[in-house]
Amino acid sequence: MALKPDGRDLKVIAFHLGKVFTGLSAVMALPAVVALVLQEWNAASALLIGAAIALTLGRAAEARLVTRAPLTWAQGTVVVALAWLVGPMLLAVPLLLSGHLGTWLDAWFEAMSGLTTSGLSLVQDLDHLPQSLALYRHLTHFAGGQGIVIVVLSLLAVGGGQIGTLYVAEGREERIVPSVIRTSRFIFRVAGTYLVIGTLALGVALYAAGFRGWRVWWHAVNLFMAAFDTGGFAPMSSSIAYYHSATVELVLVVLMFAGTISFGLHYHLWRRDHQELVRNLEMRTIMVTLGALTLVVLAGLATAGTQTTSTGLVRKGFFTLFSAHSGTGFAVTNGATYLSDWGVLAPAAIVTAMALGGMAGSTAGGIKAIRIGMTVKGAVQDVRRLLLPESAVVVASYHAGGGRRILRDRTLRAATTLLLLYIATYLAGAGVGLLYGRWEVTETLFESVSAAANVGLSVGIVDPSMPVGLQVTYLLQMWLGRLEFSAAFALLGYAGSLAFWRK
Numbered sequence: 001m002a003l004k005p006d007g008r009d010l011k012v013i014a015f016h017l018g019k020v021f022t023g024l025s026a027v028m029a030l031p032a033v034v035a036l037v038l039q040e041w042n043a044a045s046a047l048l049i050g051a052a053i054a055l056t057l058g059r060a061a062e063a064r065l066v067t068r069a070p071l072t073w074a075q076g077t078v079v080v081a082l083a084w085l086v087g088p089m090l091l092a093v094p095l096l097l098s099g100h101l102g103t104w105l106d107a108w109f110e111a112m113s114g115l116t117t118s119g120l121s122l123v124q125d126l127d128h129l130p131q132s133l134a135l136y137r138h139l140t141h142f143a144g145g146q147g148i149v150i151v152v153l154s155l156l157a158v159g160g161g162q163i164g165t166l167y168v169a170e171g172r173e174e175r176i177v178p179s180v181i182r183t184s185r186f187i188f189r190v191a192g193t194y195l196v197i198g199t200l201a202l203g204v205a206l207y208a209a210g211f212r213g214w215r216v217w218w219h220a221v222n223l224f225m226a227a228f229d230t231g232g233f234a235p236m237s238s239s240i241a242y243y244h245s246a247t248v249e250l251v252l253v254v255l256m257f258a259g260t261i262s263f264g265l266h267y268h269l270w271r272r273d274h275q276e277l278v279r280n281l282e283m284r285t286i287m288v289t290l291g292a293l294t295l296v297v298l299a300g301l302a303t304a305g306t307q308t309t310s311t312g313l314v315r316k317g318f319f320t321l322f323s324a325h326s327g328t329g330f331a332v333t334n335g336a337t338y339l340s341d342w343g344v345l346a347p348a349a350i351v352t353a354m355a356l357g358g359m360a361g362s363t364a365g366g367i368k369a370i371r372i373g374m375t376v377k378g379a380v381q382d383v384r385r386l387l388l389p390e391s392a393v394v395v396a397s398y399h400a401g402g403g404r405r406i407l408r409d410r411t412l413r414a415a416t417t418l419l420l421l422y423i424a425t426y427l428a429g430a431g432v433g434l435l436y437g438r439w440e441v442t443e444t445l446f447e448s449v450s451a452a453a454n455v456g457l458s459v460g461i462v463d464p465s466m467p468v469g470l471q472v473t474y475l476l477q478m479w480l481g482r483l484e485f486s487a488a489f490a491l492l493g494y495a496g497s498l499a500f501w502r503k
Contacts, residue, residue: 119232119456329456
């Protein structure tokens with residue numbers, strides 16, 4: 001895209017955006033079939049209307065704006081930013097028509113939360129939501145967790161050269177195999193394998209918990225999509241507390257762990273290179289932060305007297321911490337108790353875990369373990385430079401992607417910049433919440449970190465009665481957190497250039 005954008009840029013961007021809309025229509029069409037089978041006529045009509053709108057827009061853009069022009073890096077990042085901003089608007093149509101969300105903004109918020117695998121919800125009377133629409137909510141997790149833009153364009157057979165720039169813009173910096181399309185298909189193959197195994201495991205756990213008939217598999221597939229894609233939506237309003245089953249919680253922990261590690265690491269495990277688990281910088285970083293924060297949470301709960309038994313500490317404390325660190329947002333207790341009954345240490349550890357997040361190239365959000373690990377290594381490198389003679393050459397390295405890499409200044413600077421951007425976003429969201437004078441800083445910070453890190457745990461601020469300004473703030477935070485800022489900045493820069501040259 002040139003410094004002076006013109007109609008050709010808009011044509012290329014709209015053409016590829018149309019392909020994304022076409023793909024999103026399929027996300028609505030699948031649960032529409034389920035609605036028809038279950039004779040949920042209102043839900044079926046809502047889903048079919050949404051699918052028809054998305055398909056019409058997509059096909060119109062593809063037919064009228066067809067182009068063979070190559071997709072530049074700048075154009076690709078704008079496509080990604082718009083896809084994640086406008087795409088949820090289309091996905092919001094069935095949710096709005098369902099009657100379980102009060103306004104169009106509520107429906108957009110819900111769709112954004114689903115697609116970005118955040119898990120914050122504004123659905124009213126969730127326990128009586130039609131089964132097909134509940135499946136649809138979780139399906140947005142599954143589509144967004146894998147990366148909807150890459151998946152859609154790959155499945156629609158767009159050339160690899162056209163989508164290579166989109167791969168990084170969507171927050172996946174590492175190609176697992178040389179071909180972007182083959183990489184995307186590998187990601188889906190991994191997800192599909194876990195879908196079968198995870199649903200079966202959850203089905204067995206739910207059966208042991210007393211579930212019978214179709215309810216076993218309906219809950220199992222929905223829980224799988226929310227766990228593996230670190231989304232956090234649940235079929236029932238009480239989240240995981242509804243199941244009262246330690247076995248279900250254990251299976252979910254395994255699936256959340258699978259979702260929070262990168263697909264690149266999955267590739268090495270797929271090839272039975274298990275040593276990568278030990279060598280990988282991100283895995284080491286997550287193990288350290290998870291272990292340290294677990295001790296803080298358990299100590300905090302024990303000190304506050306909230307949990308006095310080892311079973312309670314593990315099932316409440318560790319599960320919540322792991323749910324936060326993986327970016328999932330499953331809850332086994334009422335969120336309002338985090339700040340009222342859990343003391344000081346435990347909530348602080350939960351917020352820290354949400355802020356850190358999982359691995360880069362996974363379905364998790366947050367700052368990411370690779371950036372935390374790089375920042376620590378960079379700090380150690382600086383200390384060594386101070387202690388060693390001036391003539392000494394200090395080189396830091398780390399293991400990632402199956403090999404040893406030199407920690408270069410440019411890489412370290414990029415990691416530190418994104419870390420600071422996330423922290424600034426967390427604080428900004430907390431500041432907006434304080435402007436309303438209804439909540440303490442601990443509450444607004446908790447909710448802000450949960451939104452920007454795409455987690456979904458809530459202390460009660462996010463509900464249908466929340467102020468519109470705060471709702472928009474959290475919506476934008478979910479969007480920025482999922483894009484990791486770069487694509488959003490590209491969109492703002494493009495919009496600014498367009499406005500400047502039109503004057």
